[in-house]
Amino acid sequence: MFKNLQKHAPTISILLLLALIVALFFSPPSVRMISSIVIIFGIGTAIIFTVQNNWQEHIEGQITLTEFLRNTFIDLLGLTLVMGLAIFFGRLAGDYVGTNLGVFMGIIAGMAVAFGVAFGFRTIWGKVAEPLMAR
Numbered sequence: 001m002f003k004n005l006q007k008h009a010p011t012i013s014i015l016l017l018l019a020l021i022v023a024l025f026f027s028p029p030s031v032r033m034i035s036s037i038v039i040i041f042g043i044g045t046a047i048i049f050t051v052q053n054n055w056q057e058h059i060e061g062q063i064t065l066t067e068f069l070r071n072t073f074i075d076l077l078g079l080t081l082v083m084g085l086a087i088f089f090g091r092l093a094g095d096y097v098g099t100n101l102g103v104f105m106g107i108i109a110g111m112a113v114a115f116g117v118a119f120g121f122r123t124i125w126g127k128v129a130e131p132l133m134a135r
Contacts, residue, residue: 067134078125090114
């Protein structure tokens with residue numbers, strides 16, 4: 001089941017994002033519902049894949065149950081920090097650019113800033129969390 005989800009998750013995410021952008025122009029009342037679906041799907045798959053990856057290492061005997069719990073906690077904490085910072089800075093950029101250059105440019109700027117912040121912090125978090133992980 002997880003292999004199937006892992007295989008199709010990027011496609012589903014891209015289609016949901018395209019639906020969100022199209023709905024922004026053609027059906028603005030549905031944007032809130034679609035954006036909620038995008039957020040729930042994205043966060044849900046990230047959590048499922050994180051736990052599943054650590055669980056697989058535990059099942060294969062590479063780590064103990066305590067190490068599984070510690071690794072999962074550290075991974076989920078990093079995920080929470082990355083997403084929180086990306087949402088915060090993406091929203092700031094999107095609001096600023098959106099009020100000055102229009103909604104579509106605000107969306108593009110918000111996504112670009114969110115991606116940059118997430119990538120940068122994920123790199124930093126990976127270096128900070130590496131000594132704490134049991135691998």
